[in-house]
């Protein structure tokens with residue numbers, strides 16, 4: 001239940017910051033949360049709780065992206081000023097936050113080359129295996145697809161076809177239950193298919 005726990009941990013941090021608890025490296029985002037209007041704050045807490053409730057039913061091996069409305073109210077799309085703090089709040093590994101700060105804002109060619117190697121290994125060396133796709137938390141850009149900490153934190157995982165279908169169902173339920181209007185954020189997971 002690693003992925004669920006990490007979402008619960010984020011919710012806990014937000015509620016603690018609201019009442020003034022200090023966290024190392026989260027100064028600006030703390031202030032932002034403390035100064036949020038009551039309605040807005042309540043709205044994001046309700047959405048986050050709802051998201052956690054849905055994720056609990058599916059128990060995916062990778063954490064879905066945070067609800068886009070919550071991210072939006074936390075100020076993540078209104079500039080990259082908070083990117084480091086946002087990454088910390090999301091529990092992203094330090095190495096990946098550093099790499100993001102060096103202007104690696106998307107899955108790029110280096111990631112795709114790494115994906116090719118993973119694909120080759122899976123298709124050539126291992127014979128029968130159940131790996132269908134490499135799945136990442138949408139919006140999370142790892143320093144490398146091989147970043148160990150990202151794997152151990154449930155931000156990257158190899159999934160079987162069965163798990164993949166479960167993830168797609170979860171995405172659909174999240175979209176239905178928590179509608180939002182961020183066009184580019186209809187997917188909570190980034191998927192790289194592995195089968196040739």
Ligand SMILES: [Zn+2]
Nearest residue numbers: 095096143147
């Ligand atoms: Zn990393």
